[in-house]
Amino acid sequence: MTKTLVAGLEKYLSKGLADHYRPLKDTLPNGLKDGSHVTVIGGGIAGSAFARQLASLAQEHDKSIKISMVNSTNCNYCGGLITNVALDTLSQMYKLEVPDNLVLKQVDECIYINQEGSVTVHLPHPLTATLRTSRFGLPGFDDSIKERITDGLSAETAANIEIIEPTLAKKVEKNNDGKHKWRVILSKRNSDNTNMVIDTDVVVIACGFRALKRPMLENFQHLTGYKPPQTIPASVTEVDTSGAIYNKIDNRMFILDGIIKDCVVAFVPKGPKWLTLTVLNRKLEKQDITELFQHPEVKKYIDLPDAANSLRCHTLCSAQVYTGASVNFYGDDWLIIGDLTGYGRILKDGYFAAFLGARLAAETLIYYGSDKRSLKKGYHKRLKHFPKDNLFGRHLFNINKRLQNQKWFSRYFIAAARSETDTEDGSWVHGALRALSTGELTYRAIAVFFTLGLIRYPFRLLAGKIGRGK
Ligand SMILES: Cc1cc2nc3c(=O)[nH]c(=O)nc-3n(C[C@H](O)[C@H](O)[C@H](O)COP(=O)(O)OP(=O)(O)OC[C@H]3O[C@@H](n4cnc5c(N)ncnc54)[C@H](O)[C@@H]3O)c2cc1C
Known part of the structure; x- marks a missing residue:
């Protein structure tokens, strides 16, 4: 019942472009x-x-x-x-599509990882992964x-x-x-x-x-x-994964929350030999790359022994986001x-x-x-x-940053998210994590989804309604 409600709400609230674009009222070209x-x-x-x-x-x-x-x-x-x-x-405003030769992956799963474990979130509408510049020969x-x-x-x-x-x-x-x-x-x-x-x-x-x-x-x-605008530091690099002992990343992206203190890291796959790594809230150092690739939850999917020395440009680019x-x-x-x-x-x-x-x-x-x-x-x-x-987005980021430093919260968060995995699309927590990847819900809606999912978890636990999830 709740799952149908959540799926319906996700669909209703993700009106995309129509929510953001208001046509001009008088259209004479004056x-x-x-x-x-x-x-x-x-x-x-x-x-x-x-x-x-x-x-x-x-x-x-x-x-x-x-x-x-x-x-x-x-x-x-x-x-x-x-x-x-x-x-x-x-497509609608510029009459341009993304040519097939640019598409390196269609990402249909997001693995969310924090200090206490991981959960798999299904993305029903795959995201398109491309390189940004043509400097790598593609x-x-x-x-x-x-x-x-x-x-x-x-x-x-x-x-x-x-x-x-x-x-x-x-x-x-x-x-x-x-x-x-x-x-x-x-x-x-x-x-x-x-x-x-x-x-x-x-x-x-x-x-x-x-x-x-x-x-x-x-x-x-x-x-x-x-x-x-005000900005926070960010960082990005392309990792060459061709030296991996095994690579089971396939069509999955990863969100690594608090694995590097106070930061959110994303791994985005770009075909069998590429992985983009972006970090919010910090300039990446080489030892961070080693730490990320040695994390046991990451190692379930890829074993890249010398990740810090497998960077396409041999550099970690620092950037800024507003x-x-x-x-x-x-x-x-x-x-x-x-x-x-x-x-x-x-x-x-x-x-x-x-x-x-x-x-x-x-x-x-x-x-x-x-x-x-x-x-x-x-x-x-x-x-x-x-x-x-964005006020909601900023508070969400800051509150999460503080809470993910608390062991009890990280554990509770993973348990609540896993408890929803008796169906592929999960429920409130999955909906919120999904929207962080797809951009299809407002931050206001994401905050409400997280809150409801986390509040509801102990009641479902007491009522014995929880499956074993992964
Ligand atoms: C690390 C990182 C990863 C990101 N990943 C994504 C993502 O995966 N998906 C997504 O949707 N958004 C992503 N973003 C956000 C996205 O990159 C930006 O929102 C978008 O690029 C903004 O475009 P822009 O044209 O304003 O600026 P830019 O893309 O930075 O373009 C500015 C251009 O101006 C040129 N320029 C600068 N100064 C001068 C000058 N004086 N004279 C002439 N030219 C000049 C630059 O060379 C550049 O070509 C990411 C941002 C960062 C920092």
């Missing part, structure tokens, strides 16, 4: 004028998606908008787990979006898009030429040894967190009053998109947020305009549901 020039700094997921969307809406409404996208082709970190919410957004997801910005657009529209890479935007300044609002100075030098410059009407910053504390962004903050929203992220003729806004679901599903935000920003420019008032109405207002739910 925004950017014909001949406007928009410059996007950063060609990751958000910048590429935005460029495609702006060009496509301009074409739909017969506007000629020039788009320049400047990108420094740094590695965009590893990761590459695409949720179904992100896939649907990509095509990457982020790169594939950039390569398909003009797919399906007319030759005339495509000719209005200029991608300048690999180039770093060094500075954005106010323009004094009387015609344009901004001047973007690029690191590339012309043959006469002067810096390349772009004179432009609108500037869109899509640089991601690698730009934090760099002169370009710091100067832009000073110029506009933009304040980046835990709150930025302040002043738009103004007259400028806006921030992607991670640097902090408007998405914290700690999960960054692709989805980048796709959604890019769409809202492009729509606002085409239908309303690039002034601060228009951006407030068409862009900011439609992102406002994120921070409220």
Whole structure:
């Protein structure tokens, strides 16, 4: 009975895109004028998606908008787990699918591990695992979006898009030429040894967190009053598992909660020879990798004796993830998109947020305009549901971090989760763990699911209703 209720609730509450996207009420394209020039700094997921969307809406409404996208082709970190919410957004809003040759695994099971044991959580709708960049000799997801910005657009529209890479935007300044609002100075030098410059009407910053504390962004903050979101440290690496004595990971991802103190680690499989390892709340050290791979619950699935020396790039990349929203992220003729806004679901599903935000920003420019008032109405207002739910996400993360340090709680948590394994999909605790992987429920719903599952466990124990689970 409860299981049917939980399954029904999961289905009802996971309305995905429809929950997040509110179409604009009046849809006359009264925004950017014909001949406007928009410059996007950063060609990751958000910048590429935005460029495609702006060009496509301009074409739909017969506007000629020039788009320049400047990108420094740094590695965009590893990761590459695409949720179904992100896939649907990509397909419905951008008319793009993930080509088969990019898909390295369809993940249909999550093994949750804490200090006191493990539990298997079934994912009824598999998640798609890809590489992000093409630097490892296989095509990457982020790169594939950039390569398909003009797919399906007319030759005339495509000719209005200029991608300048690999180039770093060094500075954005106010323009004094009387015609344009901004001047973007690029690191590339012309043959006469002067810096390349772009004179432009609108500037869109899509640089991601690698730009934090760099002169370009710091100067832009000073110029506009933009304040980046708060972040916590993260870390990521790709592990080469070809040296494993055995590898039974198959289509499973792993969440390792509190195995490294105060951190949540994820293992995402990428085919028989790859495993991505991401960590929230800390910069990974080599001894952490050894500790993780020697954990008895991990060893049930893989035995990789020299894991710390089996890293694809021989490096552990440190990164950052946001835990709150930025302040002043738009103004007259400028806006921030992607991670640097902090408007998405914290700690999960960054692709989805980048796709959604890019769409809202492009729509606002085409239908309303690039002034601060228009951006407030068409862009900011439609992102406002994120921070409220993220409050729950932040508390959940912090409370769990404290509790997982308590032996009794870790044991209790595993016992409650295991008690639900008399059916494949489990019940409240399984639903919550599943949603952390799939991104299909709000943090509010996840908090309620965890609470109900954990409160209910002793009553079921007393009533003798509990199966033996694993
Ligand atoms: C370790 C880690 C793992 C993750 N894994 C996942 C995952 O599996 N699934 C998921 O959905 N989300 C994941 N995310 C979140 C996701 O990566 C981000 O939400 C998403 O990449 C944000 O896109 P973006 O375009 O804002 O920034 P980015 O992807 O960082 O792109 C920014 C681009 O701007 C360029 N750039 C920077 N400065 C300049 C400059 N001055 N001039 C020109 N170009 C510049 C950079 O080179 C880069 O190409 C992960 C995040 C981290 C940190």
